Amino acid sequence: MIRTPTKTLILSLMVWLAVLLGPFGSVARAEGLETDRVLQPQGLNHTGIYALREIEPSLTGTGVKFAIICRSITYIDDEPQNDYRPNIEHNCFKAEQFIFHDQGELPPGISPHSTAICSVLLGEDPDAFNPDLGQFYYQGAAPGAKADIYEFYDFLINNVFGLSALDADIVLAGIGSPFEDWWTRGIESLAEHCGLIIVASIGNGSNAYDPLLYPGAAANVIGVGVVDSVNTESLETSLANFSLAYPEHSSFGPTVDGRCKPDIVAPGNCLAASASDREGYEATGNWSSFSAPLTAGAVGLLVQKAKQEPGLSLAVSPEGGNCAIKAILLNSATKLPYWHKGRLQTDDDYFVPLDCVQGAGMLNAVCAYEHLIAGRNEPGDVAVIGWDNNQIEKSKTLENVYKITIPEPTDKFITATLIWNRHYQGFYPFEALLTEDSDLRLELWAVDPDNSDNDYLLDYSDSSVDNVEHIYCKAVANCTDYKIVVSHSDVDEQPDADRAQRYGLAWNVSECQDSDNIFWHDLNGDGIVNEWDFVVLVDNLVATVKSPESYVLGDINADGAIDVNDLQILLDHNNRQADWHKR
Numbered sequence: 001m002i003r004t005p006t007k008t009l010i011l012s013l014m015v016w017l018a019v020l021l022g023p024f025g026s027v028a029r030a031e032g033l034e035t036d037r038v039l040q041p042q043g044l045n046h047t048g049i050y051a052l053r054e055i056e057p058s059l060t061g062t063g064v065k066f067a068i069i070c071r072s073i074t075y076i077d078d079e080p081q082n083d084y085r086p087n088i089e090h091n092c093f094k095a096e097q098f099i100f101h102d103q104g105e106l107p108p109g110i111s112p113h114s115t116a117i118c119s120v121l122l123g124e125d126p127d128a129f130n131p132d133l134g135q136f137y138y139q140g141a142a143p144g145a146k147a148d149i150y151e152f153y154d155f156l157i158n159n160v161f162g163l164s165a166l167d168a169d170i171v172l173a174g175i176g177s178p179f180e181d182w183w184t185r186g187i188e189s190l191a192e193h194c195g196l197i198i199v200a201s202i203g204n205g206s207n208a209y210d211p212l213l214y215p216g217a218a219a220n221v222i223g224v225g226v227v228d229s230v231n232t233e234s235l236e237t238s239l240a241n242f243s244l245a246y247p248e249h250s251s252f253g254p255t256v257d258g259r260c261k262p263d264i265v266a267p268g269n270c271l272a273a274s275a276s277d278r279e280g281y282e283a284t285g286n287w288s289s290f291s292a293p294l295t296a297g298a299v300g301l302l303v304q305k306a307k308q309e310p311g312l313s314l315a316v317s318p319e320g321g322n323c324a325i326k327a328i329l330l331n332s333a334t335k336l337p338y339w340h341k342g343r344l345q346t347d348d349d350y351f352v353p354l355d356c357v358q359g360a361g362m363l364n365a366v367c368a369y370e371h372l373i374a375g376r377n378e379p380g381d382v383a384v385i386g387w388d389n390n391q392i393e394k395s396k397t398l399e400n401v402y403k404i405t406i407p408e409p410t411d412k413f414i415t416a417t418l419i420w421n422r423h424y425q426g427f428y429p430f431e432a433l434l435t436e437d438s439d440l441r442l443e444l445w446a447v448d449p450d451n452s453d454n455d456y457l458l459d460y461s462d463s464s465v466d467n468v469e470h471i472y473c474k475a476v477a478n479c480t481d482y483k484i485v486v487s488h489s490d491v492d493e494q495p496d497a498d499r500a501q502r503y504g505l506a507w508n509v510s511e512c513q514d515s516d517n518i519f520w521h522d523l524n525g526d527g528i529v530n531e532w533d534f535v536v537l538v539d540n541l542v543a544t545v546k547s548p549e550s551y552v553l554g555d556i557n558a559d560g561a562i563d564v565n566d567l568q569i570l571l572d573h574n575n576r577q578a579d580w581h582k583r
Contacts, residue, residue: 025378037137040128040281041120042240043267043294043463046227047143047514048365053303055366061142061300063308064226066121066296067168070114071175081225083109084151085506090115090273092138094122102151114149115282116272117119117174121293121300122147125275128282130271132235138271138281142304143295160186163426165194169303172296173200174211174289174315184214185430191220192421195318197303197325199224199296201288202262210251216254216288217261217421219467220300224292225250226263227336227362229269230580231526239283241580243525245357246338247551249286252357258465260342260354263326264333266291266363299325302372304489314376314389321506323419324389330354330470331387331417331506332368333361335513337520338553341470352508353470355570356551360417360470371506377402385508392486393500399487403447406482407510409475416484416507418442418461418469438501441489442469447481458482462489474512520556521573527581537570 006128044050055058072080082102083139087110088095098118102108124143129138148168152175159166159181177184191198202223203210216223227245229238253261268291274280284290302325306312315324339361341351354360370385377386379400392400406412418440420550441462450455458476461469475482484507521529523536540552541562554562556569 007348008031012190013508015098021532032302037135038133040133040136040138040184040239040470041140041272043239043242043270043290043292044139044297044518045299046267047232047363048367049292049298049301050139052298052365052369055369056305059223059304061122061145061297061304061328064142064150064170064300064304065168066145066147066300067150067171068114068121068147068172069150069152069155069175070111070117070120073111073113075111076341080151080153081109082106082151083116084111085109086115086118087273087275087278088112090119090278091124092119092125092128092140092273094124096316097146098120099146099148101148104152105194110275112275113174113289115275116270116282117172117293118147119273119290120284121145121172121297128281129279133239133271141294142300143207145300151533156183156186158162160190161428163189163193164432165506166190166196169197170296171196171198172293173198173215174292176201176203176210176216177231178203178211178213180214180218182220182429184218185424185432185581186428187215188218188220188422189424189426189430191322192424193426195320195322197322198222199292200301201292204287205226205247205251207248207481212251212253216292217255217259219259220322222264222295222329223262224288224295225265225357225359226268226284226286226288226291228525229267230578231524232580235272236284237267237580239271241578242269243519243522244338244553245362246553247357250288250357252353252551253354253541254352254356260352260359260390260463260466262359263354263468264359264361264363265336265357265378266294270294276571277404295329298363298368299329301327301555302368303363305369305372311375314371315372315387316391320389320391320504323329323502324387324506325504326373327419327504327506328359328368328387328388329363330468331360331361331508332364332417334364334367335361335472337517338555339513340558342552351463352468353463353468367508371508382507385390387504387506389504391500391502391504392488394488402484402505402507404482404484404507404509406475406480409480410477411512412471412475412509413508413512414444414471414475414482415510416442416471416505417446418503418505420467420501420503422467436499438491438499440503441471441487442471443485443487444471444473445483445485446476446479447483449481455483460543464489475509510511516574518578521570521576522578523553529570529576534567534570537566
């Protein structure tokens with residue numbers, strides 16, 4: 001479905017008006033209800049979810065079902081004591097939203113962790129109050145959706161072990177283990193065989209001694225990292241303003257087998273419902289458990305839209321839909337300061353598709369929506385924004401080619417993302433089927449429409465271990481025609497004549513990332529560039545000397561090293577302040 005120019009112009013004007021109201025559109029309306037109250041959680045505002053609802057108020061998650069996997073808080077002799085449930089008596093919940101799944105052997109108990117996760121995703125309370133914030137309108141990412149809440153052990157026994165399909169559109173897991181195991185592979189097998197979209201937190205960084213956590217670190221799962229709120233004593237300011245993803249608070253890649261994770265990042269410090277008070281709200285802090293439901297909620301809005309319009313149905317098809325949605329989500333993400341493929345080095349790495357701590361960037365719900373409604377485009381001449389759910393066979397099709405034309409390419413960036421599932425047994429212990437896995441390659445070519453001999457390879461992404469390829473490349477100023485090519489990286493190896501690999505692809509053309517963002521220089525996120533940022537820079541410089549493979553921020557000029565040149569840039573920006581500083 002390709003939009004007509006008139007429809008595209010109208011949509012662009014709607015998006016422009018939403019963005020004009022604030023960062024991603026700070027709204028004064030919630031699902032058609034006029035209100036002067038601030039909407040919470042503000043992390044949803046920062047990632048464009050409220051702005052998306054301003055564009056299309058009906059997008060509240062209606063008709064979408066989540067499966068939320070929750071751990072019990074208490075264990076005795078390694079047995080869960082059934083205290084895994086959200087406090088459904090809280091004002092922000094509607095009891096009919098939930099169905100619970102557990103062993104049923106013990107009385108159910110309340111989990112503060114589950115309560116907070118479910119409120120960020122599903123809550124709605126027009127008359128919410130916090131002593132430090134006053135009155136506000138509380139509205140989660142998908143307040144119109146329903147959810148099945150699964151106790152973790154029950155989920156493993158009844159759904160993963162037997163690979164039993166769930167009656168759900170999206171699985172959300174705020175749990176994690178540092179080790180791959182049969183159950184993490186089982187979850188990957190659910191994604192592959194049942195077409196489930198699975199979103200999971202990636203872990204809470206080096207300060208929490210968290211390596212990458214599974215299932216967020218799993219290949220077929222959308223792993224979500226944390227964007228920190230700003231460093232201030234003002235609760236109101238910290239809940240509304242966010243800085244970067246930091247390795248101290250957001251677990252980072254690569255995985256043990258060399259894959260890139262996380263896939264995407266989102267704010268973690270959200271105002272969430274209290275488990276002990278039916279009217280209370282508390283800040284969660286910067287934890288990936290709360291970045292994940294924020295991201296899953298945005299996915300839920302995309303799923304709702306795709307289910308409503310027949311022309312978008314392939315985006316939620318059991319055959320490859322989870323790859324298409326993941327491609328859209330990653331391709332639309334906002335690059336934050338210091339984004340760079342792999343670790344922070346001089347050149348982009350063609351063999352490492354994502355940033356080791358940011359993934360593809362920060363969730364951008366409005367841009368993801370624009371990708372989705374641009375519609376599916378099959379190989380051939382396509383619009384400058386779109387997606388595909390398709391397949392490629394070694395024995396029949398050497399490459400699938402998508403041709404785009406950019407009328408004004410100066411200062412434009414082309415982004416393309418390719419996703420496919422890894423293959424696993426459909427039964428315990430869900431071993432990886434390495435011989436059935438494909439190794440795909442993504443290329444971007446500059447094209448001379450008059451003479452194909454002048455075409456040249458502009459960029460490519462070709463990881464030997466990842467099932468994601470990602471290109472973020474500046475367009476050539478005097479070149480208007482390009483082609484995005486999907487092919488098999490291992491085409492010269494012995495082909496399996498009967499096997500086709502299904503993939504999701506998304507692409508768009510955009511302006512370059514914001515080079516004036518204060519967080520290029522405000523390294524400690526307190527809203528002002530001063531001596532404390534110099535301390536951080538020097539500490540990070542020492543860290544790179546002691547451990548060249550460390551991931552630290554401070555290479556401001558992106559020359560591959562933290563040095564005196566970066567110190568000079570900081571000096572040039574000394575005393576610069578964010579507009580929220582000391583607010």
